[in-house]
Structures are given as structure tokens and as C-alpha cells.
Amino acid sequence: MMLVSHTVLNATAGILADGESPSLKPGLDANQVSPGVIGFLLTLLLAVLIIFVALDHTRRQRRLKNRFDYAMAREQKEREAAESEAATHGDRSGDASETHTAGPAQDVSARDDSADDSPHDDAANSTGRTPTD
Numbered sequence: 001m002m003l004v005s006h007t008v009l010n011a012t013a014g015i016l017a018d019g020e021s022p023s024l025k026p027g028l029d030a031n032q033v034s035p036g037v038i039g040f041l042l043t044l045l046l047a048v049l050i051i052f053v054a055l056d057h058t059r060r061q062r063r064l065k066n067r068f069d070y071a072m073a074r075e076q077k078e079r080e081a082a083e084s085e086a087a088t089h090g091d092r093s094g095d096a097s098e099t100h101t102a103g104p105a106q107d108v109s110a111r112d113d114s115a116d117d118s119p120h121d122d123a124a125n126s127t128g129r130t131p132t133d
Contacts, residue, residue, distance in 0.1 A: 024030065035043075 024033065
């Protein structure tokens with residue numbers, strides 16, 4: 001790598017030392033080999049589009065991070081609420097008639113009622129698709 005860069009540097013210094021300026025081959029005009037106005041405009045358009053895509057990507061990443069942070073905070077609050085509810089129910093564990101008869105009986109009846117009208121059931125939903133699909 002060092003040898004290649006050294007060779008290029010020597011060749012460039014040699015051309016500049018001779019007083020020769022780089023020029024086009026005979027018969028070529030500078031307008032024939034330059035990209036012109038159309039090339040400049042297309043390059044400018046691509047640069048502007050890349051900037052807009054980068055800004056949009058940054059905005060979407062920021063939104064995704066905020067949604068994730070919100071979901072994690074909500075999950076933490078739900079977990080703390082469940083723990084405090086469990087601690088509250090744990091304090092009332094001395095009263096066996098209230099805890100054992102009311103709690104599980106309500107859960108079973110709620111599950112049975114919801115199972116009859118389940119939108120996930122193919123018989124109840126003729127399309128076979130869930131509402132979230």
C-alpha cells in the first residue's frame with residue numbers, strides 16, 4: 001500500500017515539475033466529457049433525497065425508542081400494581097371465606113362467558129380471522 005501511494009505521489013510530482021498541465025485527448029471537447037447541467041441536477045436531487053431519507057429514518061428510530069420506553073414503563077407500573085394487589089390480598093388471607101369463594105368463582109364464570117363468544121372461534125367467526133388480523 002505504501003509503495004503504491006509513493007509511486008502515485010512521485011508520478012504526480014513529476015508531471016507538475018515538468019510544467020505540463022493535464023489536458024484532454026485531441027478531438028475531445030470539455031463539454032463532451034462533463035456531466036453538464038443534467039448531471040449536476042440529478043446529483044443534487046440524489047443528495048437532497050438522501051438527506052430526507054436520513055431525517056425520516058432518525059425520526060422513526062426516535063419514535064420507536066419512545067414507544068419502547070413507554071411500553072416498558074407501562075409494564076413496570078402493571079407489575080407494581082399486580083404486586084401491590086397481591087400484597088393486599090395476602091394481608092386478607094386470614095379471612096378464608098372471602099378470599100377463596102369470591103375470587104376463583106368470579107374468574108371461572110368470567111372465563112366461561114368469554115369462551116362462548118370468543119372471536120377466535122372458527123364457528124363464531126366465519127372468516128376464521130381474528131379481529132387483530
